[in-house]
Amino acid sequence: MKLGADHPDTLTSMGNLASTYKNQGRWEEAEKLFLRIYVSSFAFSQKDMLESAYRVTGTTSDDWSITKEPVKDGYASGVEGMAKGIREDFAKMLYARIFFSD
Numbered sequence: 600m601k602l603g604a605d606h607p608d609t610l611t612s613m614g615n616l617a618s619t620y621k622n623q624g625r626w627e628e629a630e631k632l633f634l635r636i637y638v639s640s641f642a643f644s645q646k647d648m649l650e651s652a653y654r655v656t657g658t659t660s661d662d663w664s665i666t667k668e669p670v671k672d673g674y675a676s677g678v679e680g681m682a683k684g685i686r687e688d689f690a691k692m693l694y695a696r697i698f699f700s701d
Contacts, residue, residue: 607651610636645698670698 602609617632653659668676673695680688 607647670695674699 613632614636617629617636620626620629620632649665656662674692677688677690677692677695681692
């Protein structure tokens with residue numbers, strides 16, 4: 600398996616390094632890494648994220664209860680939550696929007 604710049608394990612290592620920079624007061628270096636990680640995180644599919652969760656937790660699909668929600672329902676739920684002032688639903692709305700087919 601090839602680990603590239605956008606591989607989840609590489610990004611995890613970059614996050615650890617960025618946290619170290621932040622703890623050392625090296626703000627500019629930390630910010631650059633955190634921004635790169637944030638932007639790169641949008642390149643992963645849900646399957647990639649789930650496989651990473653399996654690897655990190657040492658579990659398999661048999662250990663999880665996985666439900667599916669149509670992407671437009673997730674987006675609508677996020678919009679509804681934002682209208683009610685639930686700020687966390689902004690992330691849900693943005694995440695769902697990534698998977699729209701348009």
